[in-house]
Amino acid sequence: MSKAFSASRAVTALMLAGLLLLPLYSQLSGNLFILTLFTRIVILALAAASLNLIMGYGGMTSFGHAAYLGIGGYAVGILAQEGIGSGFVQWPVALAASAIYALVIGALSLRTRGVYFIMITLAFAQMAYYVASGLARYGGDDGLTVYKRSAFAGLVDLSNRVQFYYLCLACLLGVIALIWRIVNSRFGLVVQGLRSNEQRMQAIGFPAGRYRLVCFVISGTMCGLAGALLANNTDFVSPAVMYWTRSGDLMVMVILGGMGTLFGPVIGAVVYLVLEELLSQVTEYWALIMGPLLLVIVLFGRGGIMGLLGRLDRG
Amino acid sequence: MLLVVEQFLNGLQFGLLLFLLAAGLTLVFGIMDLVNLAHGSLYMMGAYFAATFAAWTGSFLLGALLALGATLLLGIVLEVTALRPLYGRDHLDHVLATFGLILFFNEAVRLIWGPAGLALPLPAWLTVPVPILSGIYYPAYRLAIIAVALVVALLLYVGVMRTRIGMLIRAGASNREMIGALGINIKLLYTLVFGLGAALAGLAGLMQAPILTVQIGMGENILILAFVIIVIGGIGSIRGAFLAAIFVGMIDTMGRAFLPNLLRQVLSSTAASTAAPALSSMLIYLLMAIVLVVRPEGLFPANRR
Amino acid sequence: MAEPLLRVEGLVRRFGGIVATDHVSLDVAQGELHAIIGPNGAGKTTLISQLTGHLPPNAGSISLGGLDITYLPAHRRCALGLARSFQITSLLLDFTAADNVALAAQAHAGTSFRFFADARRERGLREAAHAALDRVGLSHRADIVVSRLSHGERRELELAVALASRPKILLLDEPMAGLGATESQRMVKLLQELRKEVSIVLVEHDMEAVFALADRISVLVYGRLIASGDPAAIRQNEEVRRAYLGDQHVVTRHG
Numbered sequence: 001m002s003k004a005f006s007a008s009r010a011v012t013a014l015m016l017a018g019l020l021l022l023p024l025y026s027q028l029s030g031n032l033f034i035l036t037l038f039t040r041i042v043i044l045a046l047a048a049a050s051l052n053l054i055m056g057y058g059g060m061t062s063f064g065h066a067a068y069l070g071i072g073g074y075a076v077g078i079l080a081q082e083g084i085g086s087g088f089v090q091w092p093v094a095l096a097a098s099a100i101y102a103l104v105i106g107a108l109s110l111r112t113r114g115v116y117f118i119m120i121t122l123a124f125a126q127m128a129y130y131v132a133s134g135l136a137r138y139g140g141d142d143g144l145t146v147y148k149r150s151a152f153a154g155l156v157d158l159s160n161r162v163q164f165y166y167l168c169l170a171c172l173l174g175v176i177a178l179i180w181r182i183v184n185s186r187f188g189l190v191v192q193g194l195r196s197n198e199q200r201m202q203a204i205g206f207p208a209g210r211y212r213l214v215c216f217v218i219s220g221t222m223c224g225l226a227g228a229l230l231a232n233n234t235d236f237v238s239p240a241v242m243y244w245t246r247s248g249d250l251m252v253m254v255i256l257g258g259m260g261t262l263f264g265p266v267i268g269a270v271v272y273l274v275l276e277e278l279l280s281q282v283t284e285y286w287a288l289i290m291g292p293l294l295l296v297i298v299l300f301g302r303g304g305i306m307g308l309l310g311r312l313d314r315g
Numbered sequence: 316m317l318l319v320v321e322q323f324l325n326g327l328q329f330g331l332l333l334f335l336l337a338a339g340l341t342l343v344f345g346i347m348d349l350v351n352l353a354h355g356s357l358y359m360m361g362a363y364f365a366a367t368f369a370a371w372t373g374s375f376l377l378g379a380l381l382a383l384g385a386t387l388l389l390g391i392v393l394e395v396t397a398l399r400p401l402y403g404r405d406h407l408d409h410v411l412a413t414f415g416l417i418l419f420f421n422e423a424v425r426l427i428w429g430p431a432g433l434a435l436p437l438p439a440w441l442t443v444p445v446p447i448l449s450g451i452y453y454p455a456y457r458l459a460i461i462a463v464a465l466v467v468a469l470l471l472y473v474g475v476m477r478t479r480i481g482m483l484i485r486a487g488a489s490n491r492e493m494i495g496a497l498g499i500n501i502k503l504l505y506t507l508v509f510g511l512g513a514a515l516a517g518l519a520g521l522m523q524a525p526i527l528t529v530q531i532g533m534g535e536n537i538l539i540l541a542f543v544i545i546v547i548g549g550i551g552s553i554r555g556a557f558l559a560a561i562f563v564g565m566i567d568t569m570g571r572a573f574l575p576n577l578l579r580q581v582l583s584s585t586a587a588s589t590a591a592p593a594l595s596s597m598l599i600y601l602l603m604a605i606v607l608v609v610r611p612e613g614l615f616p617a618n619r620r
Numbered sequence: 621m622a623e624p625l626l627r628v629e630g631l632v633r634r635f636g637g638i639v640a641t642d643h644v645s646l647d648v649a650q651g652e653l654h655a656i657i658g659p660n661g662a663g664k665t666t667l668i669s670q671l672t673g674h675l676p677p678n679a680g681s682i683s684l685g686g687l688d689i690t691y692l693p694a695h696r697r698c699a700l701g702l703a704r705s706f707q708i709t710s711l712l713l714d715f716t717a718a719d720n721v722a723l724a725a726q727a728h729a730g731t732s733f734r735f736f737a738d739a740r741r742e743r744g745l746r747e748a749a750h751a752a753l754d755r756v757g758l759s760h761r762a763d764i765v766v767s768r769l770s771h772g773e774r775r776e777l778e779l780a781v782a783l784a785s786r787p788k789i790l791l792l793d794e795p796m797a798g799l800g801a802t803e804s805q806r807m808v809k810l811l812q813e814l815r816k817e818v819s820i821v822l823v824e825h826d827m828e829a830v831f832a833l834a835d836r837i838s839v840l841v842y843g844r845l846i847a848s849g850d851p852a853a854i855r856q857n858e859e860v861r862r863a864y865l866g867d868q869h870v871v872t873r874h875g
Contacts, residue, residue: 061407108604111611115350115406115550119542120607126539127600134593186732186739193723196712203672203710204785205698205727214733244539248414255411287422294415298408299400 008309012263015270019169023162035161041273042168043229046175048253048265050222055251056260057183058215059195063118064105064125065250068098068220070132070242072227077144077237087150087158091228098224099217101128106216110209125247132239143238146231158232168229172266175222180262182218191215256297258306267305320451322572323565328457330564331464335519337541337548337556338471339512345551346484347505349398350409354516354541355534356420357393361386361517362524362533363424366433375438382521383514390513394506402505421531432530435521460522467518468557475553484508540567543599547606549613559614563599570595623686625650625819626671626702626789631680633666633843640666641677642843648789653811653820655830658840659864664823665707667840668793671821672704673697685788698727701788705778705795707823711766717777718762722749724784752784753777756810772803779810789819796826808832831855839863 019042026035047069054060075094084090109120138144149158158164182188190211193201198208231237240246249272257268279286301308340354364385369378397416401409437456444452475481483504520534527533544563548555574595578587606614624647633641640663648654658664669675671682673694681690689697703724712720719740725748726732726739739745753759756776761769769777775795782790795811796804808829814820815833824830830837831851838848841863847854854860 055407061410063410108607111607115344116546116611118350118406118410119546120603123539123543123546123600123603126536127597130596131593134591134596136589136592140592181736181738184738184740185736186726186734186742188735189719189723189726189739190732193712193715196714197710199674200706200710200712200781201723202674202694203698203704203706204724204781205695206723206732207693207695211732244535245414245417248410251407252411252414255407285422285426287418288426291415291417291419291422294418295397295412298412298415 006309006313008261008306008313011267011305011309015263015267023165027162032161035165037273037277039161039165039168039233040230041269042165042172043226043233044250044253044273045266045269046168046172046229047223047226048250048257048269049172049176049179050219050226051250052254052259052261052265053179053182053222054216054219055254056258056264057179057188057195058191058212058219060110060212060216061118061251062121062216062219063244063247063251064121064123064128065220065223066242066244066246067101067105067125067128068223069227069230069246070128070237070239071098071101072224072229073231073237073241074132074135074138074144074227075224076150076228076231077146078138080146080148080150081138081144085148085151087152090150091225094228095221095224098227099221102217102220103213106213106220110212110216122244122247125242126244129239129242129244132242139238141239143236143240146235146237149232149235150228164232168233171225171229175225176262176266178222183262187211187214252294254304256304258304261304261306264304264306271305317451318572320448321453322568324447324453324457324461325572326565326568327561328461328464328564329568330561331461331468332519332523333537333540333544333564334468334557334560335464335515335522336537337544337560338468338553339515340538340541341545341548341551341553341556342484342508343512344545346508347402349401350406350413351398351512352410352413352538353393353416353420354512355538356417357386357390357513357516358520358523358534358537359424359529359531360389360420361520362435362529363428363433364517365521365524366435366529367428369435375435375441378435379521383517386517386520387510387514390517391506391510393513394509398509399502399505417535424531430531432528435524435529437525456525463518463522467515471515471553472557480504480507540599543603545613546603547614549616552613552615555613555615563602566602567595567599570598574598624648625652625685626821627683628671629681629683631667631670631682632678633663633670633675634678640843641670643680644840644843644845645680646838646845646848648819648821651815651819652835653815653822653833655822655824655834655837656840657824657827657830657837661842662840663843664840665793666843668704668791668821668823671791672702695727698785698787701786702791703782703785703787703789704791705775705782705793707793707797709771709774709778711774711777711781713767714765716763716765717753717758717769717773717780718746718749720766720777721752721780721784722746724781725749725752728785748784752780755783755814756780757806772799772806775799775803775807776810779814783814783818787818789821790814791821791823793823794825795822796824796829804829 022038023035026032047065051062051065054062072094075097076090079090079093105121105124109117109124112120133141156163156167158167183192190201190206194208194211202208230241253268253272254265256272257266258264276286276290279289336354336358340351343349343351361382364382365378368381369375372378401412441456441459443455445455445458447453475484540563544556544559548559575587575591578591582590626648628647629645631641631644632639644667656664656667666675670677673692677690681688683689684700684702687700689700722745725745729744750759750762753762756779758773758776758780761773766774766777779795796807799807804826811833822830822833834851836849837851837854839846839854839860846859846863847857
């Protein structure tokens with residue numbers, strides 16, 4: 001297959017080493033902000049990786065992935081509000097709620113293809129957004145403060161910045177390991193085959209719908225985990241996390257890093273969010289640069305950063 | 316009674332406004348196979364242009380006319396510079412590129428007009444309430460919106476159904492290769508169609524401007540409603556977009572107005588007031604879900620084979 | 621005579637006013653190679669699409685091994701042992717040749733809802749894939765991505781994919797389409813081998829190949845079967861000659 005040493009592997013390894021050592025740097029330099037920033041990046045990278053499973057490997061362009069961030073977050077927030085603080089309850093509920101939402105939305109939207117699918121996933125995520133805005137008991141538009149982070153019976157302390165960062169990183173790496181197994185499994189090959197040529201897959205005996213739906217549910221569940229982490233990270237959850245531009249951000253991260261590559265979404269998330277941070281320090285109007293930059297990436301950079309590195313490897 | 320008539324007219328007005336937005340979107344989809352998220356930005360630009368030009372000229376009508384021309388021009392420039400390279404590419408590319416355009420437009424507006432919203436005051440003759448039935452008054456301006464939108468819808472219908480360009484547009488919506496085969500200048504047709512769509516979005520935006528504040532991001536939520544309408548109506552179908560838009564406008568308006576009371580009949584009043592806002596904002600999406608189950612290709616698909 | 625493997629009775633398919641399949645009845649016996657020929661636009665591909673389940677018929681029935689499959693979806697028919705090749709090559713272009721074939725084998729070897737084990741390391745699937753590739757003479761190209769294979773190799777790979785599902789019957793839609801002279805000869809040789817193992821329905825323009833291979837030939841014109849019989853009988857048939865009059869397909873090879 002690929003060579004033992006390649007630019008994409010080197011960059012991936014470098015990035016992983018950086019992520020692992022980041023808390024150390026933060027402690028030594030006293031730069032606490034960077035740890036906060038990267039906790040957020042790691043969580044959103046997890047969300048992007050889950051989107052990559054359906055979009056990159058499965059060819060299902062969902063424009064409503066941020067809905068799961070909200071569902072996972074609200075599961076934690078609402079349970080905390082109702083006095084259930086244990087993460088052993090909160091997190092499974094977050095995952096289950098995401099899975100159920102994905103099952104219903106997937107069953108409906110997978111009846112369609114292409115543009116329709118994009119618009120429908122977007123519309124349903126918007127519905128979730130409005131529903132959350134209508135939850136007067138849980139803050140409505142203003143959102144819901146999570147006064148106490150999920151408790152894991154003393155195993156990890158989520159209020160400890162470093163512990164929480166490593167928990168997020170462990171979740172990210174765990175999910176990526178899972179995706180790695182899935183895409184090389186029987187199931188994963190079928191899903192990728194369906195992306196490549198649905199007619200052929202039907203002809204050799206695979207019904208498309210149920211494989212796509214299961215993949216859609218797995219991806220949504222993974223993103224629900226990111227939602228639970230995000231609510232703990234910000235101690236707050238509001239309809240804004242489900243706003244459609246957030247779904248757009250996740251798509252951009254996946255494309256920027258490289259669709260259908262294992263670590264592409266992570267690289268994409270790091271680059272996108274760090275760029276956003278840097279640009280917003282330089283100018284208040286950072287989106288004025290970011291917007292056209294996206295256009296340029298789409299026009300000239302198909303395959304994202306991973307694709308670029310791959311071309312470098314091949315010389 | 317009074318409330319019902321008023322809400323009916325509100326629903327009609329909202330639906331017609333949505334139609335103006337959805338018509339351009341569905342034509343661009345159907346003919347150019349282009350997913351344009353920035354359609355909502357054109358709506359926003361229409362409103363900003365109108366507010367600015369009206370302030371300059373001191374005339375609401377003159378400002379509106381200038382704004383219409385400006386969005387048409389903006390649409391043409393946008394098509395020629397940014398969107399042309401996207402034709403024939405993956406829908407995902409369209410989504411991302413036009414997502415980038417939204418970021419750009421929002422930020423450009425913030426830079427030029429500042430973060431605070433603008434107001435577009437109405438001339439006095441449009442603010443008077445007009446008697447429509449005995450004892451029932453309705454704002455003249457909202458009636459004007461209904462009239463203008465109906466005229467535009469009629470023109471659009473006649474234009475698409477009766478004229479030569481309209482024939483090409485319909486041919487393009489159901490079979491894209493065909494217009495090429497007919498030896499038509501596709502580039503020009505695309506530019507015209509996109510410009511038309513932009514002008515329609517601008518018209519919707521500038522008409523909505525006096526009712527709501529002119530602000531950044533105003534085109535985004537309404538764009539998603541336009542998507543729902545297209546899904547319900549069927550891509551590329553003007554007729555489908557019209558009927559679905561009226562339907563969605565009515566259901567959304569009526570739902571918000573009457574659902575809380577209806578719920579109060581069945582639920583306890585606290586439960587009803589908790590559930591009503593969430594439920595009424597779900598209504599049109601539930602409608603979309605039902606259409607998807609029954610007819611995944613929409614109610615009036617343009618390219619029925 | 622025993623129950624035929626595939627039986628088609630009174631099949632009708634209309635497109636608007638056009639009757640593309642007009643009360644077609646035919647059967648394919650166990651071990652038979654049954655060719656379907658006809659001029660362009662005779663409705664051959666429409667017929668095949670109904671057999672594979674990609675197009676529902678308006679009337680009539682199709683049964684496989686005595687089982688009514690008229691309204692089964694494509695993937696269920698495949699599970700019952702009906703495999704096809706496409707007229708226009710339809711493969712997973714970004715997968716290797718071996719992956720293409722292994723997926724076909726996988727479809728018929730237990731559930732594909734397995735999420736963890738590496739499917740490319742499943743020996744059974746890989747062996748089945750290599751056996752099928754070997755069968756069509758492609759084993760040396762197993763690890764090449766399909767988009768880099770030549771047209772002829774892709775036609776052979778189509779066959780290997782169909783074989784890997786261990787079908788009872790193969791529907792081959794113009795396997796020689798677009799092949800050069802030597803490639804065509806190789807394909808004919810290959811089909812001669814394959815027909816010993818599996819029943820075949822062959823739709824083909826290449827008359828030389830058809831008359832060399834077929835046990836029986838059915839002639840389709842404007843959606844109607846006008847004749848059915850062994851190659852010698854078809855050659856003599858007046859109606860067939862009339863239908864093909866001026867059409868040089870009968871005597872010369874189709875370019």
